Amino acid sequence: MTKPARAQARPAGIHTRQETEERTRNMDMKLFAPRRVAAALAITITAGTTSLCGGSHAAMAQAAPVIVGNQTATAIVESVDHDAGMVLLRDKAGNLDTVRVDPDLRARLPTLHAGDKIGLRIVRTIDAAIAPPGAPMPESTESAAGTRTGPHPHGMMVSFKRERVKVTGVDTTRNQVVFVDPDDITRVVLVRQKPMQEFLKTLKPGDEVDTTVMDAVSFSVLSRIPS
Structure with missing residues (x-):
């Protein structure tokens, strides 16, 4: 499915009411259009709060x-x-959003009708690992499932956006990393969180890092107008 198109990753549990409403309006479900993993990686490194597990470089460190x-x-x-x-x-604030459902996912999801009230849950995760030399390029995938019967039909869309970035600079004193994303755009990121800083210590210029952004969107029809 294709997401609404402006969603911005934030740490779990840290959302003002205004931010939550804005994220809801702007979600990009496949139900939202895919965003670049490298950009999401930058957001995660600067704002993430959940622990990452660093490993030795020889063992191909993984977050x-x-x-x-x-x-x-x-x-x-x-x-x-x-x-x-x-x-x-x-949405509750009266804001309108258009959502596009990809044809290959449409048949697996319940059919919505005008007047339906739906509940949504949106979860985004990211992980990263140093790519072993000669490893094949990571591939993105997406899937959907749901039920069409009963008073509360529901569905779920899950997408894994996988990309590879190349590290060109690491400054552990300033907790900064420089990398080139798949669009050949150089990004400089300040690593603020200590767990992320531990992962930073495993990186060196020339490393290729595989990143994965997972978007899971589940929805359920809470009520609908009788036909």
């Missing part, structure tokens, strides 16, 4: 998955274009 987003929300379905796979949602 355990970190939850960077975890929220719930409700919305009303304003309209549905079944041919185009477009759903128009209105």
